[in-house]
Amino acid sequence: MIATSSRKAMAGVAALAALALAGCHPPHQNPSDKKVDTAQSQDAGSLKGAGASATDATNVVEADQQATTTVAAEEVPSLNNCAAQGLVRPTRLTVDCENQDDFLEDIVWDTWDANLAEGTATRVVLSPDNREEGVKVVLGNPQVVDKELVFTSVSVDGTNVTPENNY
Template sequence: MTSLSRKLLITGVTAAAALAITACTPPNENDSDAKVDTATGVAAPTTETSARTTTTAGTTTAIASAELPGYIDCVAAPTREPQVISLNCADNSDQLTAIEWVSWDEDGATGTGTRIVTATVGDEEVIEDVDVELSAVTETSQGLVFSQVEVDGQVVAL
């Protein structure tokens, strides 16, 4: 091999190595110790530390609020004792509003509210004093939640 062909071979290999190194490194990459919190689409679960006391047949039991199930309305973060529950997440044409909760414990929740059903032509049907029951506790990544809604004794498919 001549010295010219050796020089061309070395130059070619060096150029290929340089191209491979630069192709594997993102442009303008700056290493940093500072971390950016990018998970902003979902609210962090709340950690309530308050407690309540329930009395049943002469016995008193303290239940921490953080242990009580919440309710996820469509895709929101779990809440306790919501004022509004959507029964049709696609277009909010069926809602329970002005809900007054009578009880909320680890097994279920009961209350009364107003049901507003909006027809496709825009007419609203308002039904006062409907009974609302939440049940079927389920473990989720955000904690315990009720997964079943009953309105006037009828299970609503969510």
């Protein structure tokens, strides 16, 4: 009689365990309305662009490059001057990065747009001691450099200067 009761008890425990497990779901399983596609393989023909030619791929790359150029053209360029990068309407620029003895100060920008920046400044040359007011500063030739649109030419009173080349 004890053996029969033990068997019934064990059967009851097993039945309860089975019911408890049936009510559970496997770990990391999401409710059906929130399932995530976890496919390990896919038919290549079902992918977007399947069957596209190399010409189509080239056209896509060219379109992406044109879009990048258009976005860059709409940006307002900045200026890299010596160690300073991303300058917009700076009030001071160095003309000689190596010696730091020729610079423009008190710059007032009349124009700063996608193609050109123009302003006037005071040019200070420390050796020999010289200070000239009202010099014209022009920044131009915007180009994408390190993924940023920057002015790449600097002109002071009509003379092109290259501050960084003095290193």
